[in-house]
Amino acid sequence: MNDIFTNAQRAEVLTQALPYIKRYSGKIVAIKYGGNAMIDENLKQQVMEDIALLWLIGVKVVLIHGGGPEINDLMKKLGKVPQFVDGLRVTDKETVDIVQMVLAGKVNKSLVTLLQTKGGHAVGVSGIDGGIIEAKIKDERLGFVGEITKIRPQPITDLLEKNYVPVISTVASDREGNVYNINGDTAAAYIAGALGAERLIMMTDVAGILRDRDDPTSLIPEITVDEAKKLYADGIISGGMIPKVDCCIEAISRGVKNVIIMDGRVPHAILMELLTDEGAGTMVTS
Numbered sequence: 123m124n125d126i127f128t129n130a131q132r133a134e135v136l137t138q139a140l141p142y143i144k145r146y147s148g149k150i151v152a153i154k155y156g157g158n159a160m161i162d163e164n165l166k167q168q169v170m171e172d173i174a175l176l177w178l179i180g181v182k183v184v185l186i187h188g189g190g191p192e193i194n195d196l197m198k199k200l201g202k203v204p205q206f207v208d209g210l211r212v213t214d215k216e217t218v219d220i221v222q223m224v225l226a227g228k229v230n231k232s233l234v235t236l237l238q239t240k241g242g243h244a245v246g247v248s249g250i251d252g253g254i255i256e257a258k259i260k261d262e263r264l265g266f267v268g269e270i271t272k273i274r275p276q277p278i279t280d281l282l283e284k285n286y287v288p289v290i291s292t293v294a295s296d297r298e299g300n301v302y303n304i305n306g307d308t309a310a311a312y313i314a315g316a317l318g319a320e321r322l323i324m325m326t327d328v329a330g331i332l333r334d335r336d337d338p339t340s341l342i343p344e345i346t347v348d349e350a351k352k353l354y355a356d357g358i359i360s361g362g363m364i365p366k367v368d369c370c371i372e373a374i375s376r377g378v379k380n381v382i383i384m385d386g387r388v389p390h391a392i393l394m395e396l397l398t399d400e401g402a403g404t405m406v407t408s
Contacts, residue, residue: 138398138399139397139398142396142397142398143179143180143397146176146179146180146181146320146321146396147179147180147181148180148181148182149181149182149319149320149321150182150184150282150314150317150318150319150320151176151181151182151183151184151319151320151321151322151323151396152183152184152186152310152313152314152317152319152321152322152323152378153173153183153184153185153186153322153323153325153392154186154187154188154306154307154310154322154323154324154325155169155185155186155187155188155233155325155386156187156188156189156190156306156325156386157188157325157326157327157386159325159327159386159387160187160188160189160191160229160386161191162387164389165386165387165389166236167236167240168389168390169325169386169392170233170236170237170239170240170242171240171390172390172391172392172393173185173237173240173242173287173392174237174240174241174242175393176392176393176396177242177243177287178241178242181396182282183287184278184282184287184288184290184313184314184317184319185233185237185244185287185288185289185290186290186292186306186309186310186313186314187225187229187230187233187289187290187291187292187306188225188292188306189224189225189228189229189291190211192224192228192229193211193220193221193224193225196220196223196224197217197220200220202216202217202220207261207263207264209362209365210260210261210264210267210305211264211267211303212263212264212265212267213264213265213266213267213302213303214265214266215265215266217265217266217303218265218266218301218302218303219301221293221303222248222293222301225248225291225292225293226248226250226291226293229291230246230247230248230289230291231246233246233289234246234289237287237289242287243285243286243287244286244287244288244289245281245286245287245288245289246289246290246291247277247278247281247288247289247290247291248290248291248292248293249290249291249292249293249294249295249304249309250293250294250295250301251277252274252276252277253272253274253295254273254274254275254277254278254290254294254313255268255270255272255273255292255293255294255295255304255309255312255313256270256271256272256273256274256294256295256296256297257269257270257271257294257295257296257302257304258271258296258302259302266300266301266302266303267302267303267304267305268294268296268302268303268304270294270304270308270309270312271296273312273313273315273316274316275313275316275317278290278313278317279317290309290313292304292305292306292309292310294309305365307324307365307366307369308369308372310322310324310369310373311369311370311372311373311376311378311381312372312373312376314373314376314378314381315372315373315375315376315377315378316376318377318378319373319378319379320378320379321378321379321380321381321382321396322370322373322378322380322381322382323381323382323384323392323395323396324366324369324370324381324382324383324384325384325385325386325391325392326366326383326384326385326386327385327386327387328363328383328385329341329384329385329403330342330343330382330383330384330385330402330403330404331345331350331353331358331359331363331367331383331404332358333358335360341403341404342404343401343404343405344404344405344406344407345404345405345406345407346406346407346408347371347374347406347407347408350367350370350371350406354367366383367383367406369381370383370406371406374406374407374408379407379408380405380406380407380408381405381406382395382401382402382403382404382405382406383403383404383406384402384403384404385402385403388402391403
């Protein structure tokens with residue numbers, strides 16, 4: 123390590139990060155975590171290190187996570203075939219039990235444990251706890267896939283005030299006690315909005331919005347909501363990127379200052395985005 127960085131260079135890196143540390147200290151930053159960054163064990167360790175570091179310098183981090191691959195794995199073990207309609211998981215009664223078990227149980231608690239081994243203080247909750255996410259049936263064809271009807275941010279702000287990192291799994295309930303599977307990106311947009319977050323970071327499996335989807339050097343570093351709508355019309359934002367950008371626009375309409383779509387597979391991408399001049403990914407602003 124000493125061969126790569128001298129102590130003076132390390133000090134210089136920290137000095138350059140200082141304005142960003144001052145900017146975000148005491149502010150709420152929501153992070154949507156899922157995809158390949160969650161499957162790869164080394165990347166998972168680095169993401170938790172980034173979050174622990176942000177927490178230690180006073181950033182109020184809220185971690186919102188999915189867990190699709192783990193749900194698929196358990197379904198296959200139980201002899202169920204995952205089915206999707208328009209990118210959303212068809213969720214019958216048995217599947218929603220599996221979703222709740224995996225997201226609110228295994229995945230949530232493993233992230234809390236890992237974050238604490240990195241030096242952070244974390245508490246895991248689901249959208250059901252304290253009625254954080256209230257939902258109703260989105261589409262009869264999808265079964266227990268929920269459309270968010272209400273966010274109650276109080277349990278999250280209580281945890282932030284007590285200096286914990288809230289780790290939130292995206293299952294919800296209604297007033298009759300039915301449990302719903304909620305799309306993670308949508309939940310992150312609504313939660314970040316309800317908290318008035320300074321920034322929402324969407325960790326995905328792509329570098330951001332590309333002018334040419336086959337050319338990683340064509341990354342668009344920053345766009346406004348209006349520019350994003352034009353890119354839809356021009357077909358530049360297409361396929362799986364459409365729901366991601368929709369969630370960015372939703373978050374901004376709900377009061378989030380700006381949203382970043384970034385490649386969660388890049389080591390320490392969160393720190394690069396928040397604490398360096400270059401940043402990472404595409405920033406969507408109002």
